[in-house]
Amino acid sequence: MDRTTKHNKAMAKQKAAVDEGIAKADIDRGVSVLLTGDGKGKTSSAFGMVMRALGYGQRVGIVQFIKGEQASGEELFVREQLPTVTLYQMGTGFTWDTQDREGDISAAKRTWAQAKGMLNDDQYDLVVLDELTYMLAFDYLPEAEVIAAITGRPTSQSVILTGRGGGQALREAVDTVSEVKEIKHAYRAGIRARQGVDY
Amino acid sequence: MDRTTKHNKAMAKQKAAVDEGIAKADIDRGVSVLLTGDGKGKTSSAFGMVMRALGYGQRVGIVQFIKGEQASGEELFVREQLPTVTLYQMGTGFTWDTQDREGDISAAKRTWAQAKGMLNDDQYDLVVLDELTYMLAFDYLPEAEVIAAITGRPTSQSVILTGRGGGQALREAVDTVSEVKEIKHAYRAGIRARQGVDY
Secondary structure, eight states: OOHHHHHHHHHHHHHHHHHHHHHHOOOOOOEEEEEEEESOOHHHHHHHHHHHHHHHOEEEEEEEEEOOOOHHHHHHHHHOTTTTEEEEOOOOOOOOOOOOHHHHHHHHHHHHHHHHHOOOOOOSEEEEEHHHHHHHHTTOHHHHHHHHHHTTTTTTTTTEEEEEHHHHHHHHHHEEEEEEEEEEEEGGTTTTOOTTTTO | OHHHHHHHHHHHHHHHHHHHHHHHHOBOOOOOOEEEESSOOOHHHHHHHHHHHTTTTEEEEEEOOOOSOOOOOOHHHHHHHHHHEEEEOOOOOOHHHOOOOHHHHHHHHHHHHHHHHHHHHTTSSSEEOOOOHHHHHHHHOHHHHHHHHHHHHHOOOOEEEEEOOOOOHHHHHHSEEEEEEEOOOOGGGGGGGOOTTTT
């Protein structure tokens, strides 16, 4: 069998497997996705899905639980060019910058109230809770309440959660979990974080 | 030591480590990033970086090497709302749909010519080559030429590559590699791909 015939046969087999998978997946509802792990690409992936949702004219809400002092590219873009998107930021900077546990906790609770409102509102097709996992890891928010709000959201709504860790209970509660592993990072070779890529 | 003091000390230590890392990373240039692995979030992450770059008014070029027949949300958004972004799509559908190796190879070459043009043009701050890795895995494009064009691009330009696999030579040639691992996927529980999240 020559290479072309072999390739075409392999592709036909793959197509059959893909088609079978598609036929089986017939539950139609919003999904919950956790993007975790230590590698680059979790927050950016969430914002890529924001773009996807907007392509279909969907209503999007974003809550960012940790953010640096500098405005990121995605923040600038959302604020200046996406007037239909609701963006709420905790706005206390990275926690290892503040070293103020009590202050962080009240900021986390204030921010969670915004997130809970979105998870309760079926006007939102897509809700992004960026860096939420750290709030659970630091015990700033009660895990059971967070998980209940996520699983109890409107059926039509999808939710994207990002951040390292996240815990077993959260992983079990969501539909999709991707772990982004750092294989290597420019940073370790002395290259500065790059505008438009890293922030 | 009470919990707050302990936490604040741990955060101070983490801040010191982060600050030291930032001080050491002093090379200022565009970066190359490979997003690979079998998990959800590679293409969406690339489009999130497109949003980041646009937040700073950067010039962006996107080449998509594989695409389904249906327009994706990100495609609709780029075409309708991002007139400054150059988007080129191979437009032959998934290869396991076509089963036409010869036709795929000429489409890949035509598409690569567009990508090469962008990698040669310092007007582009960010170039996304979506699903490029499959072109190498299927031997549709010569690996050495692709790697040479990526490493030889303008110093100020960043490039994002996506797709499963990608090979050792490509991993070594780029600055950052993230492997997105599927821990679980809604699809396997019978849930249909969701508009605004999966496409």
